[in-house]
Amino acid sequence: MDNWRLQPARDLGLPLRDRLRSLRRESGLIETIARLGWWSAVRSYLAVSHRLTIRGREQIPAEPPFILVSNHTSHLDTLVLASSLRRQLWDRVFPIASGDTFFETPMLSAFAAGLLNALPMWRHNCGSHALRELRLRLVSEPCAYILFPEGTRSRSGTIARFRPGLGMIVAQTPVPVVPCYIRGAFEALAPGRRLPRPRKISLRLGWPLNFASVSNDREGWNAIAERVEAAVRALAEGTHEAAPPPPGTAEQVTARR
Secondary structure: OOOOOOOOOOOOOOOHHHHHOOOOOOOOHHHHHHHHHHHHHHHHHHHHHOOOEEEOHHHOOOOOOEEEEEOOOOOHHHHHHHHOOOHHHOOOEEEEEEHHHHOOOHHHHHHHHHOOOOEEEOOOOOOHHHHHHHHHHHHHOOOEEEEOOOOOOOOOOOOOOOOOHHHHHHOOOOOOEEEEEEEOHHHHOOOOOOOOOOOOOEEEEOOOEOOOOOOOOHHHHHHHHHHHHHHHHHHHHOOOOOOOOOOOOOOOOOOOO
8 A cells, every 4th residue: 555645735835826826726625615616506507598508528538637628719618618527527627717817916816716726827928837837737636627729719709720839738648638619608708798698508529639649849739739620620510520530630640740
C-alpha cells in the first residue's frame, strides 16, 4: 500500500486576489458546496428557459483528464457544456476563461473562480509558460477543461479559425479532446446583449479525438487545431457521426506529412 503524504495546497500563501487568478488554484469545502448549488440551478435554468437538448453525452469520458472543445458565440456556452457533465465532475472541470473579461475586478474574479471554477487565460499576455502549466495540471491532477479555441466569441455566429494553443496543451498526451457544437446560444445571448432571450439551445458532442502521436511542435499544434476545427464544423453540418474517427485522422496526422 502506498504511503500517505500530506501535501500543502499549491495556492497556499497566495494573497486572495492572486489566488483567485492563479492557474494553481484549489477549491475548499465551501466553494465546492456553492459550486454544486450553482451548477444545479444553471442546469434547471437551461432546461426551462432554453429547452436544452444534448446529443452524444455518452461520448464524454467517464473520468478526467479530457477537454471539451466547442464553437463560441455566447456567454451561455460554458454553462451549456458544464451542464452536460455528471455532477461528480463539476468540481473537477475548469472552464478556460478570458482573464481580461472575467478576472479584472475582485467581484468578477470571485464569481468566475468560486462558482464557474474558471481558470484565467490573458488574451494579450498569454505566454507559453501558462499553456505548459495548464498542460501539466490537466495530466497530473487529473482534471477536465472547457476550451474555446477561437479565442473569443463570434460576432456573426459563424465558426472562426481555431488557434494552436489547444495543440500546445494536448500534443503527445493521452488526453481525449471531445469536439462539441452548440446551436442556438447566439440567438439566445449574442455578444452585446445584456439579458438572454428564451431561445432553444442544443448541444451535440462528437467522438473523442486523441493526439498522443502528434508531434509537440508548431506543426503538430497547427495540425491539432485544424483537425478539431474540422470535427466541430462537421458537427455543425450534421456530418460528424457518433462513431470512431476513420483511419488516418487524429492519430496518424503527423505520420502522413
